[in-house]
Amino acid sequence: MKKTALLSVLLFAVLSLSFAAEVCFSGETSFSGVLSVPPAGDPWKFTSATVKQTLELDVYGENTDLYVNGGAEYEALGSEVTAFLSEAYADYFTGRFAFRLGRQKASWGTSEIMSAVNVITPSDLSDPVESSPLAIDALKLSYDAFPYSFDFYFIPFFTPSTLPQSVLDMYSYYGIEITKPETKLENSEAAFKGSAYTSAGDFSLYGYWGWEDIPNMAGEYERLVMVGASAAVPVGEVTLKGEAGWYPERDEVISASAGVEWIKNDLTLTGELYGVWNREDKEITGQAGAAVNYSLLEGDLEISAGGILELKELDGAVTAGATYSFTDELKATASAVFMFEGVNGTGTYGAYKELDSLRFKAVYSF
């Protein structure tokens, strides 16, 4: 079935190409390293050193677009090479309708730090500190009647989140096999987003029917249903943001966040509160997050800092970093991540103290 889908994408791509007028080719080479902060007395050591080559092809015509983003990554410490295909899709636009078929990424919600509704794509959690969204293999139909727009997704192939090696080792230790839902029509996922972009603000409704992207303790992926909403309302110099999601299949039945963002010239400040209502425990657990981003030296240097605080145990994580652009093509980043255990030493973030690290990255793009 996946082969048929792939052939369909290729056929669509060939059709796109036949109408194409422009071809853009670009890429990025990056070197990154993670230096773990050891417990007192232990030596410092690199826990990751990678070279990543990404290539990007964009072929487009008046009403069509073919986009491919993929490459390979070499992990020097494990001498392991991994090829990846981040995105590969074909677009067709006609009037108010747009179709996108293939491997694609999407993002839901208005939150910058902790989202209550962004369930449309799974995540690459192999490095939990720098988790990133993964693409889904889907057909997306969009209808645009500005100020309203509607997106419908049909996702025939389930894509789970990529788990950290330590979690995979735990499943393996207990002899638990992780099993994905069988690929068949009734196991397909579907999603909907409807938005209104008005003078007063942006308002969206979301619906998702699919699977949790992280397995339960039995190694199975459970059904996930979500109905949510988000808003972004500009008020003077700030934008107020809010999200709420209802998850009837989960014990943590309601998630919600509220935040504010202030942008002035080269400075961006963001503050957010995030809460989850657990119907079993009948309690709300909350987190607070903040981020600051400032650009200086005529934009050559960008410094950023952020943090998350769990409001019950007062545990959390802080990050700080700086990126310097030597040229338009070459930039380097240094950052630090630290977890803290909170008042009782039992907080969730404190359990990940081994993620305390200094991180370095150099990127050359062309």
Added chain:
Amino acid sequence: MKKLRLLTVSILVALSALAGLYAQELTGEEIIRLAHEIPEPDSSSVKAKLLIHSKKGTEKTREVIMKSKNYGDVTKEVIVFTSPKDVSGVGYLMFNYEEQEDGSKKDSENWLYMPALKKVKRIASSGTEAEGNFMGTDFTYEDMGDRSISKDTYTLLGEEYAGGVKCWKIKCVSIEHTESDPERVVYIGQDDYLLYRCEFYDRHGALHRVLECSEIEYIDSYPCTKVMKMQNVQSGSWSMITMSDVQYNTGAIDDSVFTVSALEQGRIR
């Protein structure tokens, strides 16, 4: 293109000739008002290269596509970066509303698309934002926009040549005096009513920036200033915007270009 109005001020030839006859009697405000009344294309599509020269002597280049369309009470504009790679695909969508007769103006609506995050972000509009740097250049968003005539007082200082063209030299002073550059001296061509030079003075009265406009061409009977250079005389940096592929009223700009969905889908080419 609305954003280029300040930098591409002109007047109909007939109006220009008429104004010339009575130039001796015109006040600074009347000259500015006439320049503001010039007809503009309803839509435009432009490719622009932004050269940013730092005080250290380093240079950065940005390339963008800019499209705009006038809907009467609102002008919709979209700007998408095409180069360099790290900002390619970043897009701004802006709805700028016309000033009412009572001088009031509805807040602009702004969206920013970041392709790396696959996300459109609603950006708040504020008075101070107008003074922010336009895409990292020495221009501000307000320089690129349409400053209301009622915000300044005007004094005709005399006549002077700028860029080899005989101009009226007019001092414009902000009434509120809250801007970082509350005073400007503009040089308006006496024959064509175009802007050839503008000097920006800071709150201490010191010369801050100097704008020079050149390579002015008429496209579909509308003037287009193809090269604009803004020099920050205090910091030593300068920026130059060079226009190419300028198209006015081609009718090819579909309304669907000025939507959040078009930004997200990467349809603006």
